Amino acid sequence: MKGVEALSLRDVPGGSVLAVKVVPGSARDRIVGVLGNALKVTTAAAPEKGKANAAVAKALAGGLGLRRRDVTLHAHPTSPRKEFFLAGLSAAEVRRRLAAGAT
Secondary structure, eight states: OOOOOOOOOETTTTTTEEEEEEEEEEEEEEEEETTTTTEEEEEESOSSTTTTHHHHHHHHHHTOOOOOEEEEEOOTSSSEEEEEEETTHHHHHHHHHHTTTTO
């Protein structure tokens, strides 16, 4: 995947935090690519009662080779621009996996 060096991604204790641009109401759940400094993820789930956030977390987990429980919403639950905590992965490892096309 191109543009991973531009991602807003930082190391925190226990893992890393990734900026994500969520596009709900799409045809399917998938990691699309880099949009500005965020990872763009589309989801078929509606943006209500946390359904889209849960679907995005699942898509991130699958795309990065993590267990679903290792991906949690970190900030901005009602905004299209969110931050997700990725347990056990450094920022460098997230970039490596995305660049390698692990999505």
